[in-house]
Amino acid sequence: MISERKPTIFEQKVYDLVRAIPSGKVCTYGDIATALGIRSSQAIGQALKRNPFAPEVPCHRVISSSGKIGGFYGESTGPRIDQKIAMLREEGICLQNGCIDFTRFRHSF
DNA sequence: GTTGTGACGGGTC
DNA sequence: CGACCCGCCACAA
Numbered sequence: 001m002i003s004e005r006k007p008t009i010f011e012q013k014v015y016d017l018v019r020a021i022p023s024g025k026v027c028t029y030g031d032i033a034t035a036l037g038i039r040s041s042q043a044i045g046q047a048l049k050r051n052p053f054a055p056e057v058p059c060h061r062v063i064s065s066s067g068k069i070g071g072f073y074g075e076s077t078g079p080r081i082d083q084k085i086a087m088l089r090e091e092g093i094c095l096q097n098g099c100i101d102f103t104r105f106r107h108s109f
Numbered sequence: 110g111t112t113g114t115g116a117c118g119g120g121t122c
Numbered sequence: 123c124g125a126c127c128c129g130c131c132a133c134a135a
Contacts, residue, residue: 010131030118033130040130041117047132049116059116070116 007052010036014047017109021061024092025107026100028065035109048072060084061091061107067099 007015013036021027029041036044048059049072059072069084085095093105 005133008132028118029116033118038130039118040132041119042115042129043117043131045116050133062116064116065118072116 005050007047010038010043011047011050014044015051015053015057018048018057018059018062019053020109021058021107024105026061026063026088026093026102026105027107027109028063028102029070030065031106031109032062045070060087063100063102067096067102069098069100 014032017032017035018027029044032044033039033041044062048057048062051057051059060069062070062072064070072084088100089095094101
């Protein structure tokens with residue numbers, strides 16, 4: 001059981017944006033942060049990491065601006081990352097040497 | 110109330 | 123391209 005805390009307006013906005021990402025598309029922390037009007041992508045990671053909407057919010061569609069997967073879904077930077085990559089592939093997203101070619105899959109808010 | 114840290118980004122060196 | 127610093131939000135101790 002995950003510790004549920006009261007999601008702040010900020011988090012709710014993050015979840016809403018991430019949830020709005022269509023299948024086969026991805027987005028970066030910076031995009032979300034900018035979309036929310038802030039400059040802190042860390043807060044995005046916090047919100048996603050704390051995300052009480054696990055499968056509801058496709059955190060795996062949120063990646064670093066570097067194209068790296070970062071580390072979401074479950075514990076943290078672990079074997080689940082591979083599962084996420086496989087899932088992204090299923091959605092039509094290709095991995096370039098461990099990096100997502102978000103240049104072709106970047107979602108526009 | 111203060112401090113430190115975190116799934117980060119961007120700019121600068 | 124790698125390393126360092128700053129910024130920014132939320133949460134735990």
